[in-house]
Amino acid sequence: MYDSMSERLAEYIQQVQYVALPKSVEQATKVAFLDWLGNAIVGSQMPPAQMTHRVLAAQGGAPQATVIGWRRSDVPLTVLGAHRPRSTALWATLANGTSSHIIELDDVHKASIIHAGTVVIPAALALAEWLGASGEELIEAIVAGYDVCIRIGEAVTPSHYQYFHTTGTAGTFGAAAAAAKLLKLSLEQTMHALGTAGTQAAALWEFIETGAMSKHLHSGKAGFNGVLAALLAKEGFTGAPKIIEGKRGFMNAMANSYDAAKVLDQLGTRYALLENCYKIHSSCRHTHHAIDLVIQLTTEHDLRPEEIERIEIGTYRVALDITDNLNPKSVYDGKFSIQYCAALAAVKRRAGLAEFTEENLNDPVVRSVLDRVHAFEDPACQANYPEKWGARVTIVAANGKRFEATTDYPKGDYENPVSADELIGKFTSLVQGYLDEPTTKAFVQRSMTLETLSNVSNFFAE
Template sequence: MSSNLPLKENRVTHAGTSATLAAFVANPPSIPTSALEDARRSVLDGLGSLLAGSVEPPARIVQDLVRDLGRADDASVFSAGRASAAGAALANGVATHILELDDIHKGSTVHAAAPIIPAALAVAEREHLGGAAFLRAVVLGYDAALRIGEAVNPSHYRHWHPTGTVATFGAAVAAGALMGLDERQMLDALGTAGTQAAGLWEFNASGAMSKTLHPGKAAMNGVMAADLARRGFTGAPTILEGPRGFFVATSAVHDARRVTTGLGEVWKVSENGYKLYSCCGHTHTAIDAALSLRQEHGWNADQVLEQVREVRVATYGPGWDIVSELNPRTPYQAKFSLAYVVSAALLEGAVGLTQFSEDRFGPSGVIQGTLARLLPRVRPAVSEELTAMYPAAWPARVEVELTNGQVLRAGGDFPRGNQENPVSTAELEAKFRALVEPRLGAVAAEHALTLVRTLEDIPDLAVASANLNALCQGVRHE
């Protein structure tokens, strides 16, 4: 008799990883205040990257595309009007990832803000929901994405960009939570999200814009997955653990227990990390070490060039695969060059947006004078010892050999901004202002900060987002 039952009837009793996760996010326990506060920090940090990135060329291209996709008025496309919820999620997701300053979770290697926050915000606007529901959805979306990321990391990372793949599940969960999907609908949403999950690392060879597209599509696909599920569109009920599912298809080794262990007890948003440098997160521990050496010895650029014979940087294998460019020809390649960012840290004491200006690079590589002189002396290499520590740690060791033969050493296992090496909310707000004010003005920056601080008091995010977007566009709306 069971063979004649509809597929949906059979799936309800399935007890696999996908169904367990769907049941949890559709019927979560009370979320602790600490997790909600950590979600607020993630929103603060992600919104800063979104607003600042919204005026960059890749964002403008996608905003133009979204306008051509239709004339819906569901949600804000920051700095560029309004669009459908899916379209706004796409455009805002791309914008959030452009400056390489959005958050990073160590265990999963996922930038969760760029896909999840735009998806949640777009749906919250369309559904006229308040800030409290939005924050709750962000917590659930992070939990799903980061747990799935941990289950497939690190082998998944060899070919796949997790921010485009596993975060599609997180965006679907956040959107589905705001739509009030029940357990069965949420399982459908996960199934549809998983079959859309994509994002290949091949773009890194040329510095193509694909990396920013990945979180945008994850956000868009997550919204679509939840919308389809609400309409009765079915998805694979074993999308994660099935014999042709996500785990098997995208990783050489996986641990499904990472998805379900501690559900409702450990909230992954509270493990989130924040980036202080405008480049790939795999370089940040080495940057910290280089900056500490520069500060400790009081060097300026001339002294570094006079005194430093060689700089040896040890890192871990999966990170090195992404940051191995030795003489970048473009700002984008420089963001993925361990040698370049360590050189910048030693010479200039900063690795911010200024260090990636166009005038520093040419067809043959770095052309900025001091950097071009130091760069050949920087010798990065993979350490098997450090590789064994990843992804639980993101370690680096820096040795600076001076012309007098002295060797100076610094290093760490966790970059600043990680849970183990945290930054304060005040530091994140300072980062927010530094990103947003030069691009959109002090009024828009302070308005956005107030919005984040008072999220739970906002009854309708559609109104709040529209008012912020008006300031971002230089237009005053009543």
């Protein structure tokens, strides 16, 4: 019998061993790492990341871990070799976590609604670099981190998600778990790390009202806070032992309703990484079902924009709470508008990073279709959420014909998966224009053989 959830989770974190992991979990970890890396490399060159880099550069710090994409304006992007930019493990976690949550192509876990990779992987990578950990140890830390934050996220979803961005809140626990694993903390120290992580859990959805950059910081700061919590615990700093279930703890304070049993259910036998979902479209995951269906219908019936009289999208309530926006005013706004994403998909039949541009945002053809998109709550989709992120799309043509399609699982869900080869292709396509071909191939090879690294600090070596 355990005195707290943190104690049981701490025991699990200590028990995770590479040699005992199923091969499917090892493979899933490496795929998740590569997918995260592509997001971090491209995101690092976007304005929010560059702003973060400038702030961190002014703070100085020991060269412990690589800051992906940090560069002066007169120096080409450097991510390999002795001259790659480095900072403290804390600053690197913050910078790389922020970068990887910008282009909206990062992984997501449906039941918890967490982009776990953007928090757990930068924390684990930075510490592994600093400590000279092996690739096997890095895999262990990532597995533990995903399991911890996703379980806590599942327990409070969907109530918590109404106000709190779960990636920045529950994600903090995952970063602390990964850091505790790499620091080889004792059971008691790991409990304290989780306690200190939980008291720092923060991330509010208010950013959605204006498309503010705060969302990008949520993942970076969650990773930073988790690493900080573990480093403090190593020094004897104490945290609340019942931070998860206590009367003033995470679940009671930050969710109107929750299912505490989900935190420990099948712990050690069910691996959250096997339920990971990957993005094909460069927008909020809650828009992907509509994009898939619009592309399917316009392609199957060869519908041109001028032939579309109306697009009707029925989906679950949370999708509308986050993405119901008939008049996006920026490219980032567009990524969180289900109506715009559907219109873009109808016109371009794609919704990748290259399609989300100012030109397309202001394209009169896209805007014309946007005016003809109607989104509403569908009872069947609502009843199946959050296990299924479904949608029903009907396109009414100008000649009166109706074309309809439904899905419970957008492309990239683990029930409708993309293959490892497809995700390698996604990575290669994403970094094209940022990295040369040899560097791209090196990153693919190293990511997909992560377990063979004797020292993770060599991952970014020439």
